[in-house]
Amino acid sequence: MKHIISILIENESGALSRVAGLFSARGYNIESLTVAATEDATLSRMTLVTRGSEDVIEQITKQLNKLIDVVKLIDLADTAHIERELMLVKVKTTEKTREEIKNVADIFRGKIIDVTPTSYIVEITGPSDKLDSFIAAIDAKNIVEVVRSGATGISRGEKGLHL
């Protein structure tokens, strides 16, 4: 099952490589990883998407917690949460296809943020599976480039990840 693990980690050089190294050394898979500083400059927040059996996920969270730089983490799969990913897609366009692509983008609440005579760039935000669906909805031969940020997430309501 897919798990989104949200991590507060000391904002120090090397912290990212400790996490990435842990995953490669222990053979866990990383589907995506995003990281940036938080409102507290000494802390980074990392969002990691991984898949595995319950046992594997349990080991992953234990091993992450064991890293000295990791302050706290939560597995968002355990709580009600909101998931968002940003995607930029460059699509080939012709007179004929422009309208259709725009319609699909609208349906997915995407925005066309760049236009040339032969292409669009579509920006879409949403849960990762929504982005997958958008790609599936566009004729594959028209897709020139896909850039995805990787998922980030936040838990809803009172519960959360903070110091």
Added chain:
Amino acid sequence: MELNGAEILIQSLKDEGVEFIFGYPGGAVLHIYDALFQQNDIKHILVRHEQGATHAADGYARATGNPGVVLVTSGPGATNAVTGIATAYMDSIPMVVISGQVSMPVIGSDAFQEVDMVGITRPCVKHNYLVKDVTKLAETIKKAFYVATTGRPGPVVVDVPKDITAPHIKVPYKYPKKVSIRSYEPTVSADKGQLKKAIDLLTAAHRPIIYSGGGVVLGNASKELTELTHTLGFPITNTLMGLGAFPATDKQFIGMLGMHGTYEANMAMHESDLIIAIGARFDDRVTGKLDLFCPYAKIIHIDIDPASISKTVKVDIAIVSDVKPALEQMMELIKESDKKPSKKALEAWWKQIKEWKSINCLDYDRNSNLIKPQYVVEQLYQVTKGNAYITSDVGQHQMWAAQYYPFDKPRRWINSGGLGTMGFGLPAAIGVKLAFPDADVACITGEASVQMCIQELSTALQYKTPVKIINLNNRYMGMVRQWQEFTYESRYSHSYMDTIPEFVKLAEAYGHVGIRVEKPEDVRPALEEAFALKDRTVFLDFITDRTENVYPMIEAGKGHHDMKLRVALGTSTDRELA
């Protein structure tokens, strides 16, 4: 007080109470060596290879419980230390390794003797630091010791660029009394609810067994473990790393478990209905094939590291705690509780265990006209009255040391279990002897292992650390040969060397005493002679039966109940009995 970086480093170590630094100089640490030169409190032990420095510091740490300290230069000095760092990491040994680094402005430019030490050691340290600011140096050293010695211990590397230690840059010095790290708070004591559940299981069990490991040694909880075991009346088995945590000559001790454990220990594990694992990590050398592991047992696990729990074997009751307070709390609760283990069930269980024991799985041919390695270890036990510190290398000799030298005290048995590092024994023995100059220290080794750090014989002379080297010379990488005999139809591919040095001459060349022993009747006198030479390092080269194998053995893919036992007395054999 204003000090430069090099002085801060040395002063911090002093303030930390460090006695010995095991090290080797080079360009990036010259400022530090200059500061070392100008003081007399800390003794620097100059090894002959940086691997030796880490193993010696490690041996010192295992014997004393204090962190070992290592100082190496950048580049090759640092990489040479990596094997020893990984060795300490796998066995959770507290160690602080200070490595020199090229100066800050040239980091990343492939400068002379630059390696990314923080990157290289990341997977084999508990934590590591690159010091980028001299004003943070003292605090970083404090943190390094704090992290290395608390929770589940382990090695910590502090990488110090040369310019951080520059003589002319002085800053105020104050060594912090305490540090706290917001992201690091090791668990201390146990959850009472979990303990109560554990006690319910313990008192209801019919075929219980205590399986304890290195965590009891690391957590200094031998006394508590012994008390609990006596109170419960259960059989107890130790891992290779746990030997000595419970007295091996006690009636309740049924030997080591695992691949080369005793028949009775492994059978008892297999048949048990309740296992209480204490500071042990269900290593694959212990469990054998996982789906065959202890099919009838419920499992209680006490461990300070949550990640050790249910890592390979799912447990029923997890108690995350330092072992000492957990056992103390447990004893309290047992005393208060009106539930007691069933006497009748325990009697029947012990009767079964005695039956298993009666096959005498460690018996060997005592009438051979060749020197049996087991006999040498038994004689060593007698000559040292069971009181020596024994270090070992890796191979058959290591297993014989574990099987035939019963350890009654913790921290007496010093070996590389997790990484299995050949070359560990000799430098480790030097580290132990420095810590306990009046104790007997012996290194049980093999002719292959001992050559991996043989250069440390020179260190032993310089620092007058008279250790006794017990070389069980079978002219084979015996452990490798044994596997080849059992699983590769005796195709001994590169498990022997055509040229083995004359160890007596080698020992003499290093300024020590060498004794070659070829006949069983000479074993005892040679050992007595060696230990009588109180102030000399003695290399005893025992020419042993080269066909001898380690039994019992659980082969790959087998369960605890499926052990290969010695068939007849005497010759090695690959026929099966059990």
